Amino acid sequence: xxxxxxxxxxxxxxxxxxxxxxxxxxxxxxxxxxxxxxxxxxxxxxxxxxxxxxxxxxxxxxxxxxxxxxxxxxxxxxxxxxxxxxxxxxxxxxxxxxxxxxxxxxxxxxxxxxxxxxxxxxxxxxxxxxxxxxxxxxxxxxxxxxxxxxxxxxxxxxxxxxxxxxxxxxxxxxxxxxxxxxxxxxxxxxxxxxxxxxxxxxxxxxxxxxxxxxxxxxxxxxxxxxxxxxxxxxxxxxxxxxxxxxxxxxxxxxxxxxxxxxxxxxxxxxxxxxxxxxxxx
Amino acid sequence: xxxxxxxxxxxxxxxxxxxxxxxxxxxxxxxxxxxxxxxxxxxxxxxxxxxxxxxxxxxxxxxxxxxxxxxxxxxxxxxxxxxxxxxxxxxxxxxxxxxxxxxxxxxxxxxxxxxxxxxxxxxxxxxxxxxxxxxxxxxxxxxxxxxxxxxxxxxxxxxxxxxxxxxxxxxxxxxxxxxxxxxxxxxxxxxxxxxxxxxxxxxxxxxxxxxxxxxxxxxxxxxxxxxxxxxxxxxxxxxxxxxxxxxxxxxxxxxxxxxxxxxxxxxxxx
Numbered sequence: 431x432x433x434x435x436x437x438x439x440x441x442x443x444x445x446x447x448x449x450x451x452x453x454x455x456x457x458x459x460x461x462x463x464x465x466x467x468x469x470x471x472x473x474x475x476x477x478x479x480x481x482x483x484x485x486x487x488x489x490x491x492x493x494x495x496x497x498x499x500x501x502x503x504x505x506x507x508x509x510x511x512x513x514x515x516x517x518x519x520x521x522x523x524x525x526x527x528x529x530x531x532x533x534x535x536x537x538x539x540x541x542x543x544x545x546x547x548x549x550x551x552x553x554x555x556x557x558x559x560x561x562x563x564x565x566x567x568x569x570x571x572x573x574x575x576x577x578x579x580x581x582x583x584x585x586x587x588x589x590x591x592x593x594x595x596x597x598x599x600x601x602x603x604x605x606x607x608x609x610x611x612x613x614x615x616x617x618x619x620x621x622x623x624x625x626x627x628x629x630x631x632x633x634x635x636x637x638x639x640x641x642x643x644x645x646x647x648x649x650x651x652x653x654x655x656x657x658x659x660x661x662x663x664x665x666x667x668x669x670x671x672x673x674x675x676x677x678x679x680x681x682x683x684x685x686x687x688x689x690x691x692x693x694x695x696x697x698x699x700x701x702x703x704x705x706x707x708x709x710x711x
Numbered sequence: 712x713x714x715x716x717x718x719x720x721x722x723x724x725x726x727x728x729x730x731x732x733x734x735x736x737x738x739x740x741x742x743x744x745x746x747x748x749x750x751x752x753x754x755x756x757x758x759x760x761x762x763x764x765x766x767x768x769x770x771x772x773x774x775x776x777x778x779x780x781x782x783x784x785x786x787x788x789x790x791x792x793x794x795x796x797x798x799x800x801x802x803x804x805x806x807x808x809x810x811x812x813x814x815x816x817x818x819x820x821x822x823x824x825x826x827x828x829x830x831x832x833x834x835x836x837x838x839x840x841x842x843x844x845x846x847x848x849x850x851x852x853x854x855x856x857x858x859x860x861x862x863x864x865x866x867x868x869x870x871x872x873x874x875x876x877x878x879x880x881x882x883x884x885x886x887x888x889x890x891x892x893x894x895x896x897x898x899x900x901x902x903x904x905x906x907x908x909x910x911x912x913x914x915x916x917x918x919x920x921x922x923x924x925x926x927x928x929x930x931x932x933x934x935x936x937x938x939x940x941x942x943x944x945x946x947x948x949x950x951x952x953x954x955x956x957x958x959x960x961x962x963x964x965x966x967x968x969x970x971x972x973x974x975x976x977x978x979x980x981x
Contacts, residue, residue, distance in 0.1 A: 440795065441812065537733050589733075671921065684826045691826075
């Protein structure tokens, strides 16, 4: 039944539309085209990246992505914990889960641009937030076009990706492990810090990888919330590819980004492995 | 008892604040979609003019049509390719080869959307396929197939292949045995894979942004390019309609999955 040939269309498709395009990116990143149209090998596309201006953009984007991840964890972990606790209690009693997780995920299914647009109408200088503040007699807030707005948009956009993996790890924790800790005299705080938190870390780690990389590259968020004046590495790549002369440099940037992606995947793998070994004890 | 009550109270407040954070912007949009004046802070009376304007905006309706047709075709095609691939991958005996295939399959899911988008754009430009509806469709199928595979594979692993052989021994033709024995078992995986593909395709912005051209827009790109020109209450009306559609869709899916296997497509995404 499991005929290998059935997978060939998929494999051909992947070679054509994933591998070949990646190869092109590598080709462009390591070459430069002169006026005559001939390609020659070069490392200058990568060298260009080390100019202070671009290094600053990289640092900025890593900082924004880092802040977004931190806020996603701070806001998302307790939410995932509360919902998971309630669902576990209900499932233990033989009832259906609460469905609260569904409510957290629902905004994610609405179009991404409309979600961001919603915040735009709130944060604008004459938007809902400021008219509310002036109603209370408070001074206006100029959040729009700042780093805060970009982080806010990123957190809003990606927080479901933090809540879901944490929830799915928490919901699977064996009740007997928690009971054992309680029987051995651990109070609630200790059970959380010594048992539940370590066991839920794989969920947090996979949440981090699901939020960090998109946060680094979501050029549309910083376009929306900073009017294009706040460049992230994603914006830099987008600008370079939209302009035919920039494609070599854009390719080099994409490779740097891919290295970031694979490093973070690798860190996650190592982390999950060491965590699994801990489980055995 | 009292302590328990207090804890519950704090938890409820926390959940309430989180839901406020998530839904407040959407509710504001919905309210102001019925505003008679073009403002997001003053109320100028009830009106449905933005809904009327929305349904007479050809560019918007065109973008909506593109989004829906691309999502349907991409979901169907990736469903066929992905299911066949999942079955085929099970046939590879060599662990190394299987690992390699899985790595390639996972590539679109783990590498950044941005890199996927720009690399496919480079491909289409290099081989001289004009960017437009066709390239958009190719790109969407490419990023949908892996999700179908990932949701079908676990079902195949659970499958008792003896059943299929028993059907053959009893004289069933291979395709008949597949349809009657294998398909019902892996169907939940196929359907949730297709749903994931459909929703990913509808929501996609980054990859579409780079792989379309010649005035072909999907909804995300259309909104992206027009919102930057300024706020228009028409998008409030659009958001309201989209939100209600999504809520209905999710409700139906939830009903279906909880009544049958308990596999929620959301679970797979997580």
